[in-house]
Amino acid sequence: MNDQTLFSVFFSAMVVNNFTLAMFLxxxxxxxxxxxxxxxxRMGLANIFVLVLTSLSAWVLNTFILExxxxxxxxxxIIVVASLVQIVEMAVKKMSPTLFRQLGIxxxxxxxNCAIFGLAIFQTNRGYGLxxxxxFAVGAGLGLTLxxxxxxxxxxxxxxxxxxxxxxxxxxxxxxxxxxxxxFMGFAGLL
Amino acid sequence: xxxxxxxxxxxxxxxxxxxxxxxxxxxxxxxAVTNSVxxxxxxxAATFFVICCSxxxxxxxxxxxxxxxxxxxxxxxIATFVTLADMLLQAYxxxxxxxxxxxxxxxxxxxxxxxxxxxxxxxxxxxxxxxxAIGTGIGFTIALVMMGGFREILGEGRFLxxxxxxxxFEPWVIMVLPAGGFxxxxxxxxxxxxxxxxxxxxxxxAVEVSS
Numbered sequence: 283m284n285d286q287t288l289f290s291v292f293f294s295a296m297v298v299n300n301f302t303l304a305m306f307l308x309x310x311x312x313x314x315x316x317x318x319x320x321x322x323x324r325m326g327l328a329n330i331f332v333l334v335l336t337s338l339s340a341w342v343l344n345t346f347i348l349e350x351x352x353x354x355x356x357x358x359x360i361i362v363v364a365s366l367v368q369i370v371e372m373a374v375k376k377m378s379p380t381l382f383r384q385l386g387i388x389x390x391x392x393x394x395n396c397a398i399f400g401l402a403i404f405q406t407n408r409g410y411g412l413x414x415x416x417x418f419a420v421g422a423g424l425g426l427t428l429x430x431x432x433x434x435x436x437x438x439x440x441x442x443x444x445x446x447x448x449x450x451x452x453x454x455x456x457x458x459x460x461x462x463x464x465x466f467m468g469f470a471g472l473l
Numbered sequence: 474x475x476x477x478x479x480x481x482x483x484x485x486x487x488x489x490x491x492x493x494x495x496x497x498x499x500x501x502x503x504x505a506v507t508n509s510v511x512x513x514x515x516x517x518a519a520t521f522f523v524i525c526c527s528x529x530x531x532x533x534x535x536x537x538x539x540x541x542x543x544x545x546x547x548x549x550x551i552a553t554f555v556t557l558a559d560m561l562l563q564a565y566x567x568x569x570x571x572x573x574x575x576x577x578x579x580x581x582x583x584x585x586x587x588x589x590x591x592x593x594x595x596x597x598x599x600x601x602x603x604x605x606a607i608g609t610g611i612g613f614t615i616a617l618v619m620m621g622g623f624r625e626i627l628g629e630g631r632f633l634x635x636x637x638x639x640x641x642f643e644p645w646v647i648m649v650l651p652a653g654g655f656x657x658x659x660x661x662x663x664x665x666x667x668x669x670x671x672x673x674x675x676x677x678x679a680v681e682v683s684s
Contacts, residue, residue: 303651304651305505305651306500306501306504306505306651306654307501307505307579308501309500309501309504310500310501310584313497313500353556353560354556355556355578356552356555356556356559356578356581357549357552357553357556359578360548360549360552360581360582361545361549364545364548394582394584394587395582396501396579396582396583399578399579399581399582400575400579400582403575403578403579404575407574407575447666447670448663448666448667448670449663449666450666451662451666452497452662453659453660453662453663453666454659455659456655456656456658456659456662457655457656457659457660457663459655459659460652460653460654460655460656460659461652463650463651463652463655464647464652467650467651467652
C-alpha cells in the first residue's frame with residue numbers, strides 16, 4: 283500500500299510526470315490527433331473518462347482476483363481495456379450520436395493507446411488504493427489533455443509559418459514535443 | 474496486394490518500411506527506454522521475441538481464427554508472449570527488468586506488433602511471416618540502438634557503460650532526460666528528410682541531363 287497524499291498523486295500525474303511529455307505514453311494520439319485544438323480537446327476528455335473507468339476496473343481486478351494469479355495480470359488488463367473501450371463506444375453511440383460522429387475513429391483506437399494500459403500497470407506497480415487510483419487517473423487524463431491542447435495550439439500557428447521543407451511533418455512535431463517536454467521539466471522541483 | 478519475394482519480406486521491415494523511423498509505429502518504447510544502449514538492447518530483444526513468436530503462432534492458426542474476433546485473438550496471443558518475455562527477463566536479466574519496469578508490459582500495446590499480424594501474418598504462410606517478423610524486429614532493434622547510442626554517448630559520454638571521452642567531457646544531461654528522446658528522434662527524422670531530398674534532387678538532375 284502506498285501512502286502518498288492525493289494532491290501529490292494528482293499533481294505528479296498531471297504536470298511533473300506528465301504521461302505524454304515525461305513518460306512517452308499515448309504518443310499515437312499525440313502525433314495523430316493534435317492538428318486541431320477542438321479535436322485534441324475532445325480526444326483528451328474521452329481519454330479522461332476511459333482512464334477513470336480503467337483505474338476502477340484495475341483496482342477491482344487487483345483486489346479481488348489477481349492476488350492469487352499474478353501472472354495473468356497483463357492478459358486480464360488488456361481484456362479489460364479492450365472491453366471497456368467497446369462498452370464506452372456503444373454507450374456513446376446510443377446516448378449521444380453527435381459526439382460519436384465527432385470522435386470517429388479515435389474511440390476504437392483507444393484500445394491500443396499505451397496511456398490507458400500504462401495507467402493500469404503503473405497503478406498496480408505503485409500499489410495505489412481506490413481513491414489514489416482515481417485521482418491518478420483524473421490527473422493523468424488532465425495531463426494528456428493539457429499536452430494535446432498545447433501541442434495542437436502550437437501546430438495550428440506553425441501551419442502558416444515558413445518551415446524549411448525537410449522539417450515538415452513528424453520531425454517538426456517531435457522537436458516541438460521536445461521543447462514542450464523541456465518546459466515541463468521546470469516543474470520537477472515542485473514535488 | 475502485390476506479390477513479394479521472401480527476401481523482400483525480410484528486407485522491407487529493416488529499411489524501406491522501418492517500423493520506427495518510417496512508419497512511426499511503436500514510438501512509446503522507442504522513446505521511453507532508449508536512454509542507454511543496454512536498455513535499448515533489452516527492450517529490442519523482448520520485442521523481437523514477442524513479434525516472432527506471435528507471428529508464427531498467428532500464421533499457423535489463421536484458418537481457425539474467426540474474422541470477427543481476430544483483433545482480440547491477436548491481442549490475447551501477444552499478451553501471452555509478453556507475459557512470457559516479462560518472466561524470462563525477470564529470471565535472466567533482473568537488472569534490465571528493473572530498469573525497464575512497466576515498459577515490458579507495455580509491449581502488448583505496441584502498434585507495430587499488432588500491425589504486422591493484421592497486415593502480414595493473417596494472410597501469409599508461416600515461413601514468410603517469420604521472415605517478415607524477423608525483418609521488422611531487426612528494423613526496430615536498429616532504430617532503438619541508434620537512438621540509445623546517440624543519447625548515451627552525448628548524454629553520459631559512455632557507450633554500453635564504457636567511458637568514451639574521459640573525465641573532461643561535459644555530458645549533455647538533456648539527452649538522457651525525456652526531452653532528449655523527442656529531440657533525438659526529431660533530428661534523426663530531419664537528417665533522413667535531408668538525404669531523401671538530396672537523393673530526389675540528384676535523380677531529377679540525372680533525368681534532366683539524360684533528356
